Amino acid sequence: MSLTTGTSRLLQSTLTPFLYPCLDTTWIALRPSASSPLYRSQRRCQTTASPSHPHASPPTDLPEIFPSDYTNTPFTDSCSLTLTAGPGGHGCISFLREKYIPDGPANGGDGGTGGAIYIQALRGETSLHKLARRGTLKAGRGKNGQGTSKGGRRGEDVVLTVPVGTVVREVWRVDPVEEEEMGRRGKGFGADLDREEREEHEGNGEGEGKWQGTDQSLKWRREKWLLYPGILPKSFTSADFPALPRPRRSNLAVSQPPAPLRLDLDKPMATPMLLAAGAMGGLGNPHFVTKSVPRPKFATKGDDALRIHVQLELKLLADIGLVGLPNAGKSTLLRAMTASRARVGDWAFTTLSPNIGTVVLDNQRGRVAGLTSLPVYPDGEPRTHFTIADIPGLIPDAHLDRGLGLGFLKHIERAGVLAFVVDLGAGDAVEAVKALWKEVGEYENLRSGELSVETQRTAPGEDALSTYQPFTSTASPSEFGGDLLLDPQPARPLPPLTLPPISSKPWVVVATKADLPETQENFASLQSWLTEVETGTQAHPSGRKNGWRRKLHALPVCGLKKEGIDGLRKIFVELLGES
Numbered sequence: 001m002s003l004t005t006g007t008s009r010l011l012q013s014t015l016t017p018f019l020y021p022c023l024d025t026t027w028i029a030l031r032p033s034a035s036s037p038l039y040r041s042q043r044r045c046q047t048t049a050s051p052s053h054p055h056a057s058p059p060t061d062l063p064e065i066f067p068s069d070y071t072n073t074p075f076t077d078s079c080s081l082t083l084t085a086g087p088g089g090h091g092c093i094s095f096l097r098e099k100y101i102p103d104g105p106a107n108g109g110d111g112g113t114g115g116a117i118y119i120q121a122l123r124g125e126t127s128l129h130k131l132a133r134r135g136t137l138k139a140g141r142g143k144n145g146q147g148t149s150k151g152g153r154r155g156e157d158v159v160l161t162v163p164v165g166t167v168v169r170e171v172w173r174v175d176p177v178e179e180e181e182m183g184r185r186g187k188g189f190g191a192d193l194d195r196e197e198r199e200e201h202e203g204n205g206e207g208e209g210k211w212q213g214t215d216q217s218l219k220w221r222r223e224k225w226l227l228y229p230g231i232l233p234k235s236f237t238s239a240d241f242p243a244l245p246r247p248r249r250s251n252l253a254v255s256q257p258p259a260p261l262r263l264d265l266d267k268p269m270a271t272p273m274l275l276a277a278g279a280m281g282g283l284g285n286p287h288f289v290t291k292s293v294p295r296p297k298f299a300t301k302g303d304d305a306l307r308i309h310v311q312l313e314l315k316l317l318a319d320i321g322l323v324g325l326p327n328a329g330k331s332t333l334l335r336a337m338t339a340s341r342a343r344v345g346d347w348a349f350t351t352l353s354p355n356i357g358t359v360v361l362d363n364q365r366g367r368v369a370g371l372t373s374l375p376v377y378p379d380g381e382p383r384t385h386f387t388i389a390d391i392p393g394l395i396p397d398a399h400l401d402r403g404l405g406l407g408f409l410k411h412i413e414r415a416g417v418l419a420f421v422v423d424l425g426a427g428d429a430v431e432a433v434k435a436l437w438k439e440v441g442e443y444e445n446l447r448s449g450e451l452s453v454e455t456q457r458t459a460p461g462e463d464a465l466s467t468y469q470p471f472t473s474t475a476s477p478s479e480f481g482g483d484l485l486l487d488p489q490p491a492r493p494l495p496p497l498t499l500p501p502i503s504s505k506p507w508v509v510v511a512t513k514a515d516l517p518e519t520q521e522n523f524a525s526l527q528s529w530l531t532e533v534e535t536g537t538q539a540h541p542s543g544r545k546n547g548w549r550r551k552l553h554a555l556p557v558c559g560l561k562k563e564g565i566d567g568l569r570k571i572f573v574e575l576l577g578e579s
């Protein structure tokens with residue numbers, strides 16, 4: 001009885017505040033009253049102003065953002081990587097040795113296959129910076145075989161996780177299996193040719209001595225063989241060795257995409273996709289038992305691994321891109337809508353590389369206020385969040401690469417929906433939107449010209465992106481100590497990606513600093529201009545006939561006080577459904 005009472009008292013003291021907060025008297029006592037300053041400040045943070053009266057509040061009570069509240073999130077939208085699959089483990093040279101069997105048969109195990117490299121596009125990822133930092137990715141080496149016919153373990157696999165919308169393009173590859181096959185076919189490796197082929201050559205009157213020479217020199221590939229410890233190579237004659245086994249590929253290699261790699265990972269992937277299979281392990285000494293050599297004291301080494309140099313590029317930077325002149329309030333808006341802690345400053349070019357923030361629409365515990373249903377992705381999956389990119393400010397003549405212009409415009413091209421952010425307190429908002437569109441439109445013209453030049457340069461039938469040329473060096477890899485130290489081809493820049501035209505993307509105008517006095521008129525003229533563009537009375541600001549004109553909204557917001565944010569979120573969700 002006393003135990004029950006004790007348990008219930010314990011429960012009351014520890015769990016009640018969490019399960020039934022309304023019953024907990026201590027919590028009630030601590031809760032700020034409606035008149036306390038804390039409560040008032042909380043209520044002020046939660047208010048969302050009606051967009052129709054944004055200017056009602058005076059601009060004096062603006063919250064301050066302290067420098068200690070800034071964090072710099074790293075971001076990279078393209079990178080080059082060298083992917084090296086795992087080399088195979090060596091075969092083992094071993095003999096059975098037991099009581100009464102001092103010189104048993106060969107029982108060395110085969111080496112393990114090397115680890116493979118996979119790629120997987122996931123929705124939670126937003127940047128390639130983690131991969132860009134690494135530069136080279138290597139899968140694990142297969143373990144060596146062991147005595148008593150124990151095969152070596154497989155090498156560790158590596159999975160690259162990338163954001164959805166990543167494009168993977170191959171720059172060059174070194175495929176040792178392909179090279180060896182080519183060498184055998186092209187150079188006539190006598191020892192490894194089929195007997196019929198050989199006889200055919202001899203029948204054609206080619207000297208036997210010549211074949212003999214090729215035969216012996218190519219059979220003996222020191223770097224391919226492992227010798228029993230303590231035995232010097234000179235104690236073998238090359239005739240003791242059988243022909244080198246043909247190069248093999250692991251069974252996994254059949255699911256490798258064809259070379260050259262050109263992948264557009266525009267959907268989230270349930271399972272990783274193979275990019276490079278690991279190399280095969282070497283063969284243990286039982287593989288070389290013959291009548292004349294019953295106890296072979298050699299095994300083969302594991303194969304060298306496939307190496308691919310790829311370029312990764314994000315086709316989609318974020319769902320929404322904030323485009324604006326410097327100091328328009330883009331970073332403040334991003335902070336208001338997401339948990340981003342982007343730096344804010346009262347000067348131009350506070351932001352120099354994109355900041356990406358995520359707006360959570362459904363956090364598994366409920367939807368954000370005002371959303372009755374969730375938007376869906378093109379594949380029908382409900383969209384529980386979307387991303388916003390705060391892109392550095394554009395300046396006039398950015399399309400001529402003035403002030404890092406082209407770099408910033410490249411980011412704009414990669415956003416799904418464009419949100420033109422204009423400062424209502426910095427002059428005519430219509431002129432500001434027109435100036436922004438002018439830069440974007442000029443950049444689009446430039447890009448379409450660039451693409452057509454690239455298409456003309458490509459010979460008909462040739463792959464427009466990259467063509468695979470296996471490494472054709474006169475020196476064999478063994479001359480580099482079995483390992484190639486240099487890139488087989490210098491990394492050449494790949495042609496630009498073909499992306500949808502910017503002017504056909506949905507767009508919206510966000511009028512910031514609506515708390516500033518006397519900005520109503522500016523906003524009203526912006527709204528009427530947008531209505532004219534929508535109805536076709538005014539030309540599309542990009543100068544293109546087929547520019548996006550449906551549902552053109554302008555929304556006044558105050559990023560500092562988070563006013564007008566709910567309405568903006570709803571419009572973004574609506575436009576994402578259209579994009």
Ligand SMILES: Nc1nc2c(ncn2[C@@H]2O[C@H](COP(=O)(O)OP(=O)(O)OP(=O)(O)O)[C@@H](O)[C@H]2O)c(=O)[nH]1
Nearest residue numbers: 326327328329330331332345349350351393558559
């Ligand atoms: N009154 C008022 N000031 C704002 C508002 N939003 C931003 N500001 C101020 O405007 C200045 C610039 O804001 P940022 O968010 O850094 O502007 P930005 O567009 O990111 O600037 P860059 O990164 O340089 O292109 C800061 O001093 C902000 O405090 C707003 O809604 N109202």
Ligand SMILES: [Mg+2]
Nearest residue numbers: 330331350351
């Ligand atoms: Mg900024």
